[in-house]
Amino acid sequence: MTAPRIMIVEDEALVALMVEDLLTDIGCRISGSFGAVDEALDYLKDAAAPPPALDGAVLDVNVGGTMVFPVAERLRAAGIPFVFATGYGALPRKGFEDVLVLNKPIDPILLEGAVRGFGQAA
Template sequence: MNGRRIMIVEDEALVAMMVEDLLTDLGCEVSGSFGAVGEALAYLDDDKPSLDGAVLDINIGGEMVFPVAEALRAKGVPFVFATGYGALPRKGFEDVTVLAKPINFGHLRDAVHGFGHAA
């Protein structure tokens, strides 16, 4: 898992910082951490070195994260959702893993493991 580059989209500062710590503990590199859908999309638009995966909060300050999910899917980058909502409709993304909040470290680790296989 070393050096795997992961992007985070999460609007709550405290939660974002914790996910960054957890990913760093797993030996990953946090390539970007964004609190707004627009910022994340702008990042993906630029031709950056390849991403290995992403952790996406679903509700980003009132905006749904699905445009970012679409962009990642188009680039072939695997991702998981993290959410405090129980059962949020996510048309087109029903097969994507959803991590419940508060985040379970083991589940996050399994998810990141899963990113490796996709590449």
């Protein structure tokens, strides 16, 4: 099976590197890592035509003081699965109750289970 291609949106460089390492260790490829919501939105540009090299995403909820929900909405519209990562606990937005929330620090086993849930084996 092909390795899932995962996008990361995380503003803290060390956390982003840790997530990249965890994903790489379980057989994923990093499709892009973004430290700002605007950068991630630019990458996704058109929800009707998502990047061909993207199978899922790990999204920090609060990215440099900006909530990541516009990225989540674009991914959802394109049918691309994602999980949230947060250090705050509860998700502060209605409409995403069905999305898995991983608490930071991210448990590698939970992350692997989430990625497998994207529909491809890691």
